[in-house]
Amino acid sequence: xxxxxxxxxxxxxxxxxxxxxxxxxxxxxxxxxxxxxxxxxxxxxxxxxxxxxxxxxxxxxxxxxxxxxxxxxxxxxxxxxxxxxxxxxxxxxxxxxxxxxxxxxxxxxxxxxxxxxxxxxxxxxxxxxxxxxxxxxxxxxxxxxxxxxxxxxxxxxxxxxxxxxxxxxxxxxxxxxxxxxxxxxxxxxxxxxxxxxxxxxxxxxxxxxxxxxxxxxxxxxxxxxxxxxxxxxxxxxxxxxxxxxxxxxxxxxxxxxxxxxxxxxxxxxxxxxxxxxxxxxxxxxxxxxxxxxxxxxxxxxxx
Amino acid sequence: xxxxxxxxxxxxxxxxxxxxxxxxxxxxxxxxxxxxxxxxxxxxxxxxxxxxxxxxxxxxxxxxxxxxxxxxxxxxxxxxxxxxxxxxxxxxxxxxxxxxxxxxxxxxxxxxxxxxxxxxxxxxxxxxxxxxxxxxxxxxxxxxxxxxxxxxxxxxxxxxxxxxxxxxxxxxxxxxxxxxxxxxxxxxxxxxxxxxxxxxxxxxxxxxxxxxxxxxxxxxxxxxxxxxxxxxxxxxxxxxxxxxxxxxxxxxxxxxxxxxxxxxxxxxxxxxxxxxxxxxxxxxxx
Amino acid sequence: xxxxxxxxxxxxxxxxxxxxxxxxxxxxxxxxxxxxxxxxxxxxxxxxxxxxxxxxxxxxxxxxxxxxxxxxxxxxxxxxxxxxxxxxxxxxxxxxxxxxxxxxxxxxxxxxxxxxxxxxxxxxxxxxxxxxxxxxxxxxxxxxxxxxxxxxxxxxxxxxxxxxxxxxxxxxxxxxxxxxxxxxxxxxxxxxxxxxxxxxxxxxxxxxxxxxxxxxxxxxxxxxxxxxxxxxxxxxxxxxxxxxxxxxxxxxxxxxxxxxxxxxxxxxxxxxxxxxxxxxxxxxxxxxxxxxxxxxxxxxxxxxxxxxxx
Numbered sequence: 001x002x003x004x005x006x007x008x009x010x011x012x013x014x015x016x017x018x019x020x021x022x023x024x025x026x027x028x029x030x031x032x033x034x035x036x037x038x039x040x041x042x043x044x045x046x047x048x049x050x051x052x053x054x055x056x057x058x059x060x061x062x063x064x065x066x067x068x069x070x071x072x073x074x075x076x077x078x079x080x081x082x083x084x085x086x087x088x089x090x091x092x093x094x095x096x097x098x099x100x101x102x103x104x105x106x107x108x109x110x111x112x113x114x115x116x117x118x119x120x121x122x123x124x125x126x127x128x129x130x131x132x133x134x135x136x137x138x139x140x141x142x143x144x145x146x147x148x149x150x151x152x153x154x155x156x157x158x159x160x161x162x163x164x165x166x167x168x169x170x171x172x173x174x175x176x177x178x179x180x181x182x183x184x185x186x187x188x189x190x191x192x193x194x195x196x197x198x199x200x201x202x203x204x205x206x207x208x209x210x211x212x213x214x215x216x217x218x219x220x221x222x223x224x225x226x227x228x229x230x231x232x233x234x235x236x237x238x239x240x241x242x243x244x245x246x247x248x249x250x251x252x253x254x255x256x257x258x259x260x261x262x263x264x265x266x267x268x269x270x271x272x273x274x275x276x277x278x279x280x281x282x283x284x285x286x287x288x289x290x291x292x293x294x295x296x297x298x299x300x301x302x303x
Numbered sequence: 304x305x306x307x308x309x310x311x312x313x314x315x316x317x318x319x320x321x322x323x324x325x326x327x328x329x330x331x332x333x334x335x336x337x338x339x340x341x342x343x344x345x346x347x348x349x350x351x352x353x354x355x356x357x358x359x360x361x362x363x364x365x366x367x368x369x370x371x372x373x374x375x376x377x378x379x380x381x382x383x384x385x386x387x388x389x390x391x392x393x394x395x396x397x398x399x400x401x402x403x404x405x406x407x408x409x410x411x412x413x414x415x416x417x418x419x420x421x422x423x424x425x426x427x428x429x430x431x432x433x434x435x436x437x438x439x440x441x442x443x444x445x446x447x448x449x450x451x452x453x454x455x456x457x458x459x460x461x462x463x464x465x466x467x468x469x470x471x472x473x474x475x476x477x478x479x480x481x482x483x484x485x486x487x488x489x490x491x492x493x494x495x496x497x498x499x500x501x502x503x504x505x506x507x508x509x510x511x512x513x514x515x516x517x518x519x520x521x522x523x524x525x526x527x528x529x530x531x532x533x534x535x536x537x538x539x540x541x542x543x544x545x546x547x548x549x550x551x552x553x554x555x556x557x558x559x560x561x562x563x564x565x566x567x568x569x570x571x572x573x574x575x576x577x578x579x580x581x582x583x584x585x586x587x588x589x
Numbered sequence: 590x591x592x593x594x595x596x597x598x599x600x601x602x603x604x605x606x607x608x609x610x611x612x613x614x615x616x617x618x619x620x621x622x623x624x625x626x627x628x629x630x631x632x633x634x635x636x637x638x639x640x641x642x643x644x645x646x647x648x649x650x651x652x653x654x655x656x657x658x659x660x661x662x663x664x665x666x667x668x669x670x671x672x673x674x675x676x677x678x679x680x681x682x683x684x685x686x687x688x689x690x691x692x693x694x695x696x697x698x699x700x701x702x703x704x705x706x707x708x709x710x711x712x713x714x715x716x717x718x719x720x721x722x723x724x725x726x727x728x729x730x731x732x733x734x735x736x737x738x739x740x741x742x743x744x745x746x747x748x749x750x751x752x753x754x755x756x757x758x759x760x761x762x763x764x765x766x767x768x769x770x771x772x773x774x775x776x777x778x779x780x781x782x783x784x785x786x787x788x789x790x791x792x793x794x795x796x797x798x799x800x801x802x803x804x805x806x807x808x809x810x811x812x813x814x815x816x817x818x819x820x821x822x823x824x825x826x827x828x829x830x831x832x833x834x835x836x837x838x839x840x841x842x843x844x845x846x847x848x849x850x851x852x853x854x855x856x857x858x859x860x861x862x863x864x865x866x867x868x869x870x871x872x873x874x875x876x877x878x879x880x881x882x883x884x885x886x887x888x889x890x891x892x893x894x895x896x897x898x899x
């Protein structure tokens with residue numbers, strides 16, 4: 001029997017092939033899902049860590065105390081971001097499969113690429129909110145501590161008759177420069193970019209992995225190799241030696257070395273808008289490639 | 304369900320295994336992407352290193368160093384956290400005056416954050432001041448000779464750590480300033496201290512008072528009195544803000560020593576102005 | 590509104606499966622398994638079709654092929670003339686999986702809003718639709734309660750509501766009463782009948798024969814991946830060489846006369862006795878009687894549900 005290609009019921013709008021609204025709906029649901037998994041409890045740990053560090057007075061100079069708070073805060077943000085990107089992304093899709101929620105979602109007019117993008121942006125949304133909260137908290141602690149240290153140092157230095165006001169001001173300026181600075185937003189942005197690449201890579205792994213545990217292990221290995229292989233490549237190339245296996249592996253695994261720029265920014269360097277744009281584009285290309293490959297794997301995956 | 308003997312013709316031979324085929328294809332695409340992106344990545348990394356935004360990989364030395372550097376690279380953003388732990392461990396050992404352990408934990412801190420010059424200053428400070436002071440009065444080393452030797456050993460260690468660090472941070476003045484202070488206060492070598500303070504001038508992190516310190520140390524250096532007088536008198540004449548007790552005290556001392564004509568001498572300080580020696584703190588908050 | 594009157598005669602079938610075949614390669618070996626073997630069937634628009642078979646017979650795989658969650662190894666499936674691989678076809682399908690678990694952190698209304706948005710519904714029309722559906726599945730009282738606190742029957746009903754959110758013309762139900770108590774089961778059966786009245790096609794997979802018999806117009810029996818029998822329910826269940834006579838208020842004398850007549854004609858009397866109700870019917874009658882008694886005594890009956898999770 002020949003059946004003509006039949007349009008949907010008259011009056012029913014034809015669903016768009018690609019809908020940012022649907023992606024946002026899925027991202028918002030993923031965000032709520034992860035928040036309900038008590039993700040933000042990490043913020044409590046972070047708060048304790050930052051407040052703890054701000055009260056450690058064994059670290060000598062005022063500048064050092066502030067740089068330690070900064071370094072610790074951003075170290076914790078960095079750890080949270082990439083680890084959360086791996087574990088949360090590795091969990092959200094298998095959980096939907098186990099709970100059969102995926103069946104009900106994919107039986108609606110939702111293209112699979114939108115489902116993947118919804119999960120990806122949902123995870124990123126959680127990381128963005130968490131990083132924002134951590135940045136705000138560390139900024140407040142830094143500024144509060146800075147004010148205290150400046151007051152202490154001023155009264156200490158003013159006791160010395162051999163210092164000019166300019167000397168004292170120079171010292172106070174040095175302390176002040178170690179407080180919160182707008183350049184720290186760029187450091188947080190780079191941490192977010194690295195987390196986005198990790199989330200995209202984990203989505204790719206989870207589209208062919210058989211379990212969340214496997215995905216997490218592969219994701220973490222991916223990250224470690226991505227950070228380590230640049231140093232190994234430099235080592236080998238510097239010595240003029242070639243290592244075929246290493247060269248091959250280096251091409252498959254991303255190079256996370258570039259994202260270490262955030263360390264220098266936290267320490268005091270400033271990245272120009274051009275550099276930031278290039279690193280953003282770099283991360284964007286990685287995400288695009290991983291998500292396209294993930295879509296390719298997921299497009300006809302059977303559940 | 305059992306395997307069916309009457310399978311469709313399309314499944315003669317092996318059934319399709321799309322997952323294996325697709326996974327291999329994905330690996331191939333990743334590899335091809337890797338081959339292409341190298342043309343972007345390598346110059347980008349070079350430019351970031353050039354702009355002091357990325358830590359360059361230290362030169363190849365030993366296999367051990369490769370392992371060490373790999374660990375550092377893998378730790379990535381965790382390094383600040385681990386450095387704090389290492390530093391707190393060093394402080395813990397400082398409290399029980401275990402100087403070898405302090406040295407070890409600072410070594411780990413520096414390894415974790417080689418870009419932070421302040422760790423080098425701290426280590427030098429512990430060696431040249433704290434360890435030295437400990438041996439000055441320690442009951443554990445009864446021999447006065449041994450105590451004196453230990454004091455010199457730890458002071459020299461502090462200087463050696465700074466000497467090793469200074470070439471790594473050629474634009475930072477704090478390391479030179481710290482070295483000059485040790486030379487001045489612990490080695491009592493004003494000539495070397497003056498030269499080291501002078502080297503620090505104009506570098507990052509060096510405040511205005513260091514310019515005066517050069518003169519103060521020159522003033523203590525035998526044979527450099529005339530140079531010291533010229534230097535300090537220039538500072539005195541330059542601005543009223545430099546009319547500080549120590550500077551006035553040194554200038555007047557040199558005027559007397561060099562028998563500068565009375566008409567050329569600077570006026571006496573106000574009676575209520577204390578003529579103290581340099582007491583500029585090192586800004587360390589113990 | 591009857592099914593036949595609401596569907597134009599020219600409307601293509603709700604489901605048209607032709608030579609549907611699904612072969613799974615076995616892991617770690619060169620073997621394979623044929624889960625669905627050349628299955629062909631048609632679900633006409635407005636019809637309730639039941640696919641029955643024991644566990645592992647290929648029901649769920651067939652259903653997933655219809656939904657486009659799996660691609661057939663051979664053959665085709667179309668929904669209202671559209672290939673099931675076409676995203677547009679899924680606008681026409683509402684699906685309720687077996688033992689559905691939706692996002693437990695969402696309330697009933699939020700769940701419907703989520704699925705409604707996925708179908709492109711927004712604003713007031715979505716709000717109104719949520720209200721209609723909650724009323725339809727009798728969950729208005731639980732609209733703001735999280736699904737974590739829903740009973741199994743309530744979950745099944747909210748699942749049915751999400752399946753209907755975009756007003757699909759075909760509803761696919763996988764074991765819709767699995768694990769549901771008889772009252773909930775009856776409510777779901779009534780909902781299916783109501784969908785049928787509204788002209789919505791229903792494709793139902795179940796191994797509960799009695800339930801299928803109650804609601805389906807046509808059935809297919811699948812076993813070991815093959816469709817063994819398929820057709821209208823009345824035709825399939827009719828026993829051609831037997832006749833049933835049901836009498837009311839018949840005297841023993843009349844029954845004796847009938848028996849004698851049967852013997853005289855040479856036919857066999859296979860059974861004689863009082864008709865039995867089903868156990869389900871008996872149970873439901875008793876529960877309904879109890880509820881009526883409680884109502885007349887002024888006692889309010891609440892929705893049976895487990896206590897909410899902490």
